[in-house]
Structure formats: structure tokens, C-alpha cells
Amino acid sequence: MLGLMQDWQLLCHRIIDHAALYHAERPVITRSIEGPIHTTNYVEVRARALRVAQRLERDGIRLGDRVATLAWNTWRHLEAWYGIMGIGAVYHTVNPRLFPDQISWIINHAEDRVMMIDTSFLPIVEKLADRLKPIERTIVLTDAAHMPATTLRNAVPYEDWISEADGDFAWKYFDENTAAGMCYTSGTTGNPKGVVYSHRSNVLHSMMAAQADAMSVCSRDIILPVVPMFHANCWGLALTSPMIGAAMVMPGAKLDGPSIYQLLDTYRVSFTAAVPTVWLMLLQHLEANNLKLPYLKNVVIGGSACPRAMIQKFQDVYGVNVCHAWGMTEMSPLGTLGSLKPEYASLTGEARLDVQMKQGHPPFGVDMKIVDDSDRELPRDGKTFGRLKVRGPSVARAYFKEDRNVLDDGGFFDTGDVATLDRHGYMQITDRSKDVIKSGGEWISSIDLENLAVGHPKVAEAAVIGVRQPKWGERPLLVIVLKEGQSATKDELLGFFDGKIAKWWTPDDVAFVDEIPHTATGKIQKTALRERFKDYAFPAVAHQ
Ligand code: AMP
Numbered sequence: 001m002l003g004l005m006q007d008w009q010l011l012c013h014r015i016i017d018h019a020a021l022y023h024a025e026r027p028v029i030t031r032s033i034e035g036p037i038h039t040t041n042y043v044e045v046r047a048r049a050l051r052v053a054q055r056l057e058r059d060g061i062r063l064g065d066r067v068a069t070l071a072w073n074t075w076r077h078l079e080a081w082y083g084i085m086g087i088g089a090v091y092h093t094v095n096p097r098l099f100p101d102q103i104s105w106i107i108n109h110a111e112d113r114v115m116m117i118d119t120s121f122l123p124i125v126e127k128l129a130d131r132l133k134p135i136e137r138t139i140v141l142t143d144a145a146h147m148p149a150t151t152l153r154n155a156v157p158y159e160d161w162i163s164e165a166d167g168d169f170a171w172k173y174f175d176e177n178t179a180a181g182m183c184y185t186s187g188t189t190g191n192p193k194g195v196v197y198s199h200r201s202n203v204l205h206s207m208m209a210a211q212a213d214a215m216s217v218c219s220r221d222i223i224l225p226v227v228p229m230f231h232a233n234c235w236g237l238a239l240t241s242p243m244i245g246a247a248m249v250m251p252g253a254k255l256d257g258p259s260i261y262q263l264l265d266t267y268r269v270s271f272t273a274a275v276p277t278v279w280l281m282l283l284q285h286l287e288a289n290n291l292k293l294p295y296l297k298n299v300v301i302g303g304s305a306c307p308r309a310m311i312q313k314f315q316d317v318y319g320v321n322v323c324h325a326w327g328m329t330e331m332s333p334l335g336t337l338g339s340l341k342p343e344y345a346s347l348t349g350e351a352r353l354d355v356q357m358k359q360g361h362p363p364f365g366v367d368m369k370i371v372d373d374s375d376r377e378l379p380r381d382g383k384t385f386g387r388l389k390v391r392g393p394s395v396a397r398a399y400f401k402e403d404r405n406v407l408d409d410g411g412f413f414d415t416g417d418v419a420t421l422d423r424h425g426y427m428q429i430t431d432r433s434k435d436v437i438k439s440g441g442e443w444i445s446s447i448d449l450e451n452l453a454v455g456h457p458k459v460a461e462a463a464v465i466g467v468r469q470p471k472w473g474e475r476p477l478l479v480i481v482l483k484e485g486q487s488a489t490k491d492e493l494l495g496f497f498d499g500k501i502a503k504w505w506t507p508d509d510v511a512f513v514d515e516i517p518h519t520a521t522g523k524i525q526k527t528a529l530r531e532r533f534k535d536y537a538f539p540a541v542a543h544q
Contacts, residue, residue: 052083
């Protein structure tokens with residue numbers, strides 16, 4: 001017997017229809033690439049998205065065709081997404097921070113027919129033009145007055161291009177499992193892999209994200225997605241915000257401390273999300289200028305482990321609640337979020353911080369378990385760590401153009417992370433499986449050590465890698481960037497670990513560097529550090 005409910009396919013353009021009808025006046029404010037602040041609302045975003053859809057169709061773009069976007073978070077990028085999805089074409093966010101070779105590789109692999117691009121990224125793409133074979137037309141996300149001279153074939157300013165359509169157009173309707181978006185994972189080795197989101201997975205993910213124990217956002221929020229749309233769907237916020245009718249503030253190209261502070265303050269932003277690197281820049285700016293954050297209520301921090309000192313500072317100094325979150329491109333991306341369940345809600349001080357250092361618990365729609373190397377499930381005791389596996393309706397089951405099944409027999413996807421799960425469902429990452437340090441057969445968590453090290457007042461950034469060592473196999477090396485104008489001795493930094501971790505976890509040495517290399521999504525590039533220090537020899541230390 002079947003249920004007798006309506007067949008209402010979960011299509012992404014229904015989200016912008018809903019926003020335009022029920023949250024019509026809500027502003028979408030952008031720091032434009034051209035400079036000035038631009039303000040629009042969901043009615044206009046929808047109207048212009050319809051013109052994008054109509055115009056794409058006139059250019060011959062059809063169901064399943066891929067449209068690349070190389071763009072910052074702006075109202076035009078938002079319109080483009082909905083316009084592309086509204087005819088069943090597929091937005092393909094390309095991370096402009098990738099190496100040029102990777103950009104051309106993924107555009108060719110995805111077979112993008114159209115490219116929408118911010119003026120700031122034109123120089124990168126002009127150099128690659130000969131290699132971007134499938135691109136038939138380039139739409140530059142600006143107006144005629146700001147259109148730079150370009151050597152790209154068939155380049156046209158976005159505003160001219162959509163002005164050729166009147167918007168008298170109806171969305172297309174199709175199966176909810178149709179592809180809606182694509183994003184390649186920024187693998188540090190090998191070729192990137194294409195993750196393909198469907199309309200259904202995007203809509204379900206947005207509903208999961210909005211829950212009170214997830215992002216906890218609503219129509220009264222003013223949301224600043226600092227995390228770019230090209231980084232794992234900007235954690236779903238380009239879909240979740242219109243779905244719940246929240247106002248949006250789009251940061252454009254400027255993600256530095258002063259620029260983000262100005263938006264937070266001027267537009268009374270209540271909710272924001274980004275990787276720790278962004279918040280490091282903001283906190284430094286606040287401290288240096290004695291500024292406060294009177295309007296901001298919640299900040300979601302993820303993408304890499306959030307340092308304890310950062311959570312503490314946001315909460316104790318600025319009165320902003322921190323939600324530590326974990327996810328990955330393959331998960332659309334949300335996996336866990338760190339709201340406090342009743343079991344932990346009454347905790348204060350260090351005990352509360354201990355829980356907030358965990359990456360949080362999964363919303364409905366994410367199943368998770370930890371397993372050992374023989375795939376045996378491990379206990380959820382908050383101590384035992386193993387390979388973290390996940391499944392759910394917004395988790396990838398395969399990569400684009402790869403026949404290989406990436407799931408195990410139970411339908412679980414191996415995240416490549418090593419984690420603990422506690423009895424209340426909180427997950428804590430201890431490492432990437434390839435970054436964990438194996439010393440004398442025991443595992444040392446590089447993330448725990450990094451988190452402690454950045455708590456030192458003189459340290460700007462820290463990375464810990466395993467380096468070969470004859471007796472123990474591997475030992476931890478602490479790589480440090482000091483804050484500007486600071487100096488510190490090795491002993492001073494290593495002494496900082498005393499009493500905070502098991503003695504044998506203490507790194508054997510410290511290397512001071514000017515800069516730590518990052519991947520295109522802002523994560524520490526451990527492969528590059530391991531390469532740099534591969535011939536490094538440790539000094540003799542007591543425990544050896
Ligand atoms: P990406 O697909 O580029 O978003 O990268 C996903 C990976 O980032 C995860 O598998 C984790 O290794 C890492 N990651 C994301 N969020 C966190 C977090 N809060 N703490 C530690 N690692 C994280």
C-alpha cells in the first residue's frame with residue numbers, strides 16, 4: 001500500500017520560489033567585486049535567476065549540462081546558481097585557489113560548456129584559455145561599464161547577457177534525483193574527484209542544516225557566509241538562507257579581518273560561518289583595535305579543527321556562541337555540529353570547552369560509526385578511535401565519471417578521518433588517517449597537539465607532522481609560525497605541553513618557519529610539510 005500524499009519533487013528552485021513569496025523583502029547585501037555595497041532581495045534574486053535560466057536555454061544549455069562558476073559570494077553568483085539549476089543544468093563551482101593545472105583539468109573533466117567568472121579571476125583563466133576546450137562562452141559577472149578587456153573568446157558582461165532575456169519564463173520540472181551541482185574535492189595528491197549533488201540531496205541537506213541543533217538559523221537571522229560558495233556549497237548556506245527566509249550578507253572578494261568586521265558591524269550580522277584561518281584574522285583585528293561584536297550571536301567554525309583558544313575568545317571575550325562543525329565536500333558538506341545536548345548543556349568553563357572541542361553530533365540524515373582496520377565496529381566510549389564512516393541521503397555514493405563504488409557493503413563511505421564517538425553521539429576527529437603519527441606502534445593525534453600549540457600567546461599558527469625516527473618509527477615535529485614581532489625558544493614552546501598531554505606525546509623538536517603551506521580550501525598542507533622535513537634528524541631527547 002502506498003501513502004496518499006502528493007508527489008512534490010524536492011527541487012532547488014522551489015527554495016527561491018518560497019523565499020520570493022514568503023520572505024520577499026528580506027535583503028541580500030553584497031560587497032561587490034567592483035567595490036560598492038549592493039542591495040537586493042529574494043524577489044529580485046528570483047526574477048533575475050529566471051532570466052539567467054531563460055538566457056542559458058537560449059544559448060542551448062540543456063538538462064545535465066555543466067556551467068562552471070569561478071566566483072566569490074555575491075548576489076550574482078546566487079542568481080546564477082538558481083538560474084542554472086532551474087533548467088536542470090548543473091552549477092560547477094571551481095575553486096579559483098587551485099593550481100592553474102588543476103583548474104583546467106577539472107573544467108575539462110566536468111566538460112563545462114559555459115563559464116561564469118568574476119573579473120578578479122580573468123587573469124588566471126586567460127592564461128589557460130587554450131586548454132579549456134569545452135567552454136563555448138564566458139560570462140563575466142559584471143556590467144558593461146566594469147568589463148575589463150579580455151582575450152577570452154565569446155566573453156560577455158553578465159548584465160548585458162541577462163538583459164537580453166525578459167524573465168517571462170517558467171522553471172523546468174524533472175526528477176528530484178537530477179544533478180544540481182558539482183564540486184571537486186581538493187585532494188592534495190592525485191587528480192581531484194568530482195562530487196555531484198542532486199536537487200533532492202541539496203534540499204534535504206538544507207532542511208537538516210536549518211534545524212535548531214544544527215545551524216540553528218531562522219528568518220530573524222542575518223547570515224554572513226564567509227565560507228565561499230566554491231568551498232563545499234558554502235556549507236549549504238546559499239540554499240538554507242532563502243529556504244528559511246534569513247537575510248544574507250555576501251562578502252565578495254574581501255575576507256580579511258577589517259572587511260569582515262565592517263560587514264558584521266554595519267549590517268548587524270547575527271550568524272556567520274568560516275574556517276579557523278578567517279577567524280584568526282578577525283580576532284587579531286578586534287584585539288588590535290579594541291573592537292566588540294555586539295550583534296553577532298553564533299559563529300560556525302569548521303573545515304579544520306577549531307583551536308580551543310578561539311572558542312574561548314569568541315565566547316568569553318566577545319559573547320559569541322561557537323558551534324564547532326565537521327563535514328566534507330562528499331557530505332554536501334555537513335556531518336556533525338556542536339550544539340549542546342541536555343547531557344552537556346549545564347557544563348561551564350573548561351568542561352564545557354572540552355565538549356565544544358569535539359566536532360559535534362550528527363543531525364537526522366547522517367549515520368556514523370567508527371571501525372578498526374578489519375572493519376569491525378568500535379565502541380562509542382569517547383576514547384577508542386578508529387576510521388570514521390558515514391552514510392545518508394546527502395552523502396556521495398560515487399565520483400563523477402568513476403565506476404568504482406566508494407561505499408562498503410553496508411553502504412557506508414569511508415571519510416578518511418580518524419575519530420572517537422561518545423555515548424551521546426559526539427564525534428571528535430583525532431586525525432586524517434594519513435596524518436596520524438605512529439610512534440612505537442601507538443597513535444599520536446597531530447590535531448590535539450596543534451590545538452594546544454596555538455593556545456600559546458606567541459604562536460600564530462602550528463602544524464605537527466610525523467617525521468621518521470629510528471627507534472620509534474615516527475616522532476612528532478612541531479612546526480611553528482610566531483606572531484609578528486614575537487620571539488620564543490624551543491624549550492618555552494615544548495614546556496607549554498607539560499601537564500596537558502601524556503609526556504610521550506610531546507613533540508621531539510620545534511621548527512620555526514615564516515609560513516605554513518595551505519591547500520586551496522585553507523587546510524594545512526601536511527604533504528608539503530612532510531616533503532620539506534623528510535630528511536630532518538631529531539636531536540637526542542630524554543624519552544628515547
Ligand atoms: P573538504 O572536503 O575540503 O571540506 O575537507 C573535508 C575534511 O576536512 C574532513 O574529512 C576533515 O579531515 C577536515 N575537517 C573538516 N572539518 C573539520 C573539523 N571541524 N575538525 C577537523 N577536521 C575537519
